[in-house]
Amino acid sequence: MIRKLSNACCLAASITVLGLATVPRPAAAQRLEQVEKPTEPLVLADRGSFFVDGRSVKQSPAELSSIFGRPLANDGHVTVDQMYVEYMVPAQRAGVPVVMLHGGTLTGKGFDTTPDGRMGWYEYFVRHGHPTYIADQISRGRSGVDIATYNDVRLGRKPVSALPNAFRESDEYNWKLFRMGPANGVTFPGSQFPAGAGAELSKQGVADFNPMLPSPNPNARAMADLARQTGGAILMGHSEAGGIPIDAALTDPSGVRGIIEVEPGACDADKRTHAQIATLAHIPTLMVFGDHLDAPTGTALDWTKVYADCNRLIGRINAVGGKASMLHPADLGIRGNTHLLMMDRNSLQIADLILAWIDRNVPSSATPQNPDQRASVARQPAQR
Amino acid sequence: MIRKLSNACCLAASITVLGLATVPRPAAAQRLEQVEKPTEPLVLADRGSFFVDGRSVKQSPAELSSIFGRPLANDGHVTVDQMYVEYMVPAQRAGVPVVMLHGGTLTGKGFDTTPDGRMGWYEYFVRHGHPTYIADQISRGRSGVDIATYNDVRLGRKPVSALPNAFRESDEYNWKLFRMGPANGVTFPGSQFPAGAGAELSKQGVADFNPMLPSPNPNARAMADLARQTGGAILMGHSEAGGIPIDAALTDPSGVRGIIEVEPGACDADKRTHAQIATLAHIPTLMVFGDHLDAPTGTALDWTKVYADCNRLIGRINAVGGKASMLHPADLGIRGNTHLLMMDRNSLQIADLILAWIDRNVPSSATPQNPDQRASVARQPAQR
Numbered sequence: 001m002i003r004k005l006s007n008a009c010c011l012a013a014s015i016t017v018l019g020l021a022t023v024p025r026p027a028a029a030q031r032l033e034q035v036e037k038p039t040e041p042l043v044l045a046d047r048g049s050f051f052v053d054g055r056s057v058k059q060s061p062a063e064l065s066s067i068f069g070r071p072l073a074n075d076g077h078v079t080v081d082q083m084y085v086e087y088m089v090p091a092q093r094a095g096v097p098v099v100m101l102h103g104g105t106l107t108g109k110g111f112d113t114t115p116d117g118r119m120g121w122y123e124y125f126v127r128h129g130h131p132t133y134i135a136d137q138i139s140r141g142r143s144g145v146d147i148a149t150y151n152d153v154r155l156g157r158k159p160v161s162a163l164p165n166a167f168r169e170s171d172e173y174n175w176k177l178f179r180m181g182p183a184n185g186v187t188f189p190g191s192q193f194p195a196g197a198g199a200e201l202s203k204q205g206v207a208d209f210n211p212m213l214p215s216p217n218p219n220a221r222a223m224a225d226l227a228r229q230t231g232g233a234i235l236m237g238h239s240e241a242g243g244i245p246i247d248a249a250l251t252d253p254s255g256v257r258g259i260i261e262v263e264p265g266a267c268d269a270d271k272r273t274h275a276q277i278a279t280l281a282h283i284p285t286l287m288v289f290g291d292h293l294d295a296p297t298g299t300a301l302d303w304t305k306v307y308a309d310c311n312r313l314i315g316r317i318n319a320v321g322g323k324a325s326m327l328h329p330a331d332l333g334i335r336g337n338t339h340l341l342m343m344d345r346n347s348l349q350i351a352d353l354i355l356a357w358i359d360r361n362v363p364s365s366a367t368p369q370n371p372d373q374r375a376s377v378a379r380q381p382a383q384r
Numbered sequence: 385m386i387r388k389l390s391n392a393c394c395l396a397a398s399i400t401v402l403g404l405a406t407v408p409r410p411a412a413a414q415r416l417e418q419v420e421k422p423t424e425p426l427v428l429a430d431r432g433s434f435f436v437d438g439r440s441v442k443q444s445p446a447e448l449s450s451i452f453g454r455p456l457a458n459d460g461h462v463t464v465d466q467m468y469v470e471y472m473v474p475a476q477r478a479g480v481p482v483v484m485l486h487g488g489t490l491t492g493k494g495f496d497t498t499p500d501g502r503m504g505w506y507e508y509f510v511r512h513g514h515p516t517y518i519a520d521q522i523s524r525g526r527s528g529v530d531i532a533t534y535n536d537v538r539l540g541r542k543p544v545s546a547l548p549n550a551f552r553e554s555d556e557y558n559w560k561l562f563r564m565g566p567a568n569g570v571t572f573p574g575s576q577f578p579a580g581a582g583a584e585l586s587k588q589g590v591a592d593f594n595p596m597l598p599s600p601n602p603n604a605r606a607m608a609d610l611a612r613q614t615g616g617a618i619l620m621g622h623s624e625a626g627g628i629p630i631d632a633a634l635t636d637p638s639g640v641r642g643i644i645e646v647e648p649g650a651c652d653a654d655k656r657t658h659a660q661i662a663t664l665a666h667i668p669t670l671m672v673f674g675d676h677l678d679a680p681t682g683t684a685l686d687w688t689k690v691y692a693d694c695n696r697l698i699g700r701i702n703a704v705g706g707k708a709s710m711l712h713p714a715d716l717g718i719r720g721n722t723h724l725l726m727m728d729r730n731s732l733q734i735a736d737l738i739l740a741w742i743d744r745n746v747p748s749s750a751t752p753q754n755p756d757q758r759a760s761v762a763r764q765p766a767q768r
Contacts, residue, residue, distance in 0.1 A: 001600040010564070011683075012656060012666075033481070041427050041429055041475040042427070042428040043426070043427050043428075044425055044426040044427075044428070045425055045509065047426060047498045048496055048497035048507070049493055050497060050501070051584065051587040051588075053706055054586075056583065056586065059552075059554070061601045064551060064552050064553070064554055064557075065549055065550060065551035069533075074554075074556065074557075075554070076554025076555060076556040076557055077555045077556065077586070078552050078554055078555065078586065078589055079586040079587045079589060080552060082587040084491075084493060084570040086496070087593055091425040097682070107468075107526045108467060108526070109433055109526050112432055112470070113432035113434060117434070119432070119434070123431065123432070136526070141491075141525055141526045142491045142492070142493050142520070142525045142526065142590065143590075144589065144591060145590070145591055146553065147550050150534075150591075151548070151550065151551075153537075153544060154544065154547040154549070154550075156544065160538065160540065160544060163537070163538040165449055165538070166449060166463065166531050166534055166538075167448060167449035167535075168443075168448050168449070168462050168531065169448070169462075170443070170448055170458075170459070170460020170461055170462055171440075171460060171461045171462065172458065172460040172461065173448075173458075173460055173633030173768050199440065199463070200435065200436075202440065202461070202462065203435040203463045203466040204435075205439045205462055205463060205528065206526065206527075206528030207528060207529055207530075207531040207534075212570070212625045265481070277766050297506075318400070320654070354761050362391055
């Protein structure tokens with residue numbers, strides 16, 4: 001019912017968007033909002049949070065440091081490389097599970113309420129029948145980060161040069177890199193980014209400790225394991241994590257029912273082996289890219305090259321019988337999307353296009369669900 | 385309806401618990417689970433996430449570092465000291481909003497699904513009609529941390545001695561400090577901690593960057609602001625954040641309808657001024673402490689002293705007409721609770737006692753709700 005409503009509204013919105021470059025922005029925003037905050041309550045069969053993977057490691061008193069600034073008397077164990085996951089399962093279940101993994105300097109929050117206060121993809125996918133899982137990348141947010149090296153340096157046990165890089169992205173840096181406009185706070189004509197929400201977007205930024213991660217990046221294994229534990233899921237990654245669904249499928253494809261890469265930093269089309277392409281050919285795959293790909297990013301990154309790279313990967317997958325495709329809304333006349341498609345004013349219109357792709361390519365009937373197996377992720381059988 | 389069910393079940397559970405020291409643990413756990421995972425769906429009027437407070441600061445390329453390990457060309461702005469908040473508003477609203485703030489080395493996750501997979505206080509309070517808000521302490525989780533000093537040291541612009549303390553707590557350290565038992569993995573007879581869930585609890589641990597925070601701790605102001613924005617809320621804090629509800633009320637009491645301190649690290653009864661006590665006397669206040677307070681903690685912390693400290697504060701508040709009280713379930717015959725009362729096997733029994741206190745002391749009718757004001761937190765009116 002919600003789906004029908006939203007499709008009807010989004011068709012109307014889509015027509016409006018076609019003329020967006022010439023009409024004032026608030027009008028279109030107002031229209032989309034009628035869809036984005038349904039008046040119906042959200043009815044959940046289940047919700048909660050749990051962890052995937054993680055390793056128990058022994059650390060020294062120096063590495064642990066201590067709560068009162070005094071070194072501890074004894075070494076002890078902590079867990080590292082675990083992945084925090086929150087989830088909602090709709091009462092009216094009508095689709096395959098979807099896992100969403102955020103990009104650089106962000107957390108799972110990026111898929112929830114948008115910077116201008118609209119419903120995010122997390123809730124929207126649930127309202128469309130999909131059990132939906134939001135993870136924080138290992139090294140960040142509620143997944144945490146291993147600070148042993150930090151404390152070893154702080155206490156003089158290792159040289160400063162041992163400190164790994166850690167970074168944040170400034171508002172000014174992101175504005176251009178994310179193709180919102182030519183200068184900070186200035187949007188391209190018809191841009192879909194909610195222009196006044198820059199300050200709220202900035203609050204989503206956290207320190208990115210990814211350079212502290214071991215190799216291979218444990219997020220790929222965790223996503224593969226999570227997919228299996230859901231009984232089979234579509235893995236979606238954005239930006240820095242855009243390539244992780246493919247990495248996860250190449251680690252263990254058994255639970256990966258579909259791959260959605262939203263503006264990955266690279267597709268590495270030319271580096272993939274024949275064996276890798278053969279694996280990917282068994283998994284429906286969607287790439288999603290916004291508009292203004294040729295806008296200067298202020299960095300070495302050229303989005304037109306990434307777009308071409310991903311199209312080459314799509315070609316290679318399809319050449320061996322795969323089912324990969326590109327969703328480039330600008331080609332459908334939907335203009336002005338930025339790198340942050342899940343936060344853009346027409347974010348739910350983009351979501352509808354993705355949901356339609358899922359319906360066509362990863363139908364629920366083809367993905368036998370096993371709620372008991374999923375539930376076991378969050379619960380320790382030994383405790384029951 | 386759920387409330388009635390849970391009260392009935394918890395009364396039964398409570399009787400069982402009285403004899404727990406002599407009966408096998410799984411039996412009681414099984415009983416409580418019948419309450420803890422209601423078969424009714426969860427029906428929400430609203431849910432989502434947003435940020436409270438935060439300051440935009442200009443940082444140098446070195447302080448920001450960069451996404452590809454190369455220094456940025458320009459300085460720029462990032463936001464620091466913002467507080468991430470997630471929330472659920474039940475469709476059947478029947479109570480005052482409640483805000484929960486977690487303890488040291490934990491995140492808001494601590495109030496969600498327990499380490500052994502049962503419903504946490506977050507969802508349970510929502511199911512009992514309370515709009516419930518879960519925050520991540522500023523400096524941690526999805527609230528993020530300011531890493532300017534880290535990068536200044538890493539790039540040789542500041543000495544190693546400038547690095548603030550950051551800490552994790554080992555499993556072994558917490559086991560004794562949290563009064564689960566005499567040695568790691570060994571519970572006291574009748575302990576309420578789900579003994580086999582130590583490994584899952586360990587995964588909740590993240591690096592605690594609190595020593596990097598400015599003074600005064602911005603978490604107090606953020607909690608006061610959040611309380612106001614909800615239209616008036618009960619503030620609950622645990623352990624490291626146990627004192628923050630009082631700090632928030634002393635910063636700005638206008639939104640604080642009630643204070644619940646769950647095993648705070650200290651109550652500072654003797655340091656409070658008369659003016660502070662007079663302010664607190666206007667706010668119903670509850671302290672909650674578990675069992676085995678005299679167990680050795682392996683640290684300088686003596687829980688019997690903290691308990692006495694908080695009882696003295698209660699005495700001072702009540703001496704000037706206030707309404708403060710101590711909830712010590714052991715005195716009611718409910719034995720075996722640890723420092724992590726929200727994760728203990730009888731966590732929902734403890735929740736029922738807290739909910740009953742709220743009903744008696746902060747009735748919903750006495751707290752005019754303003755959903756529009758609350759909603760405005762998550763939305764930017766400029767965008768509508």
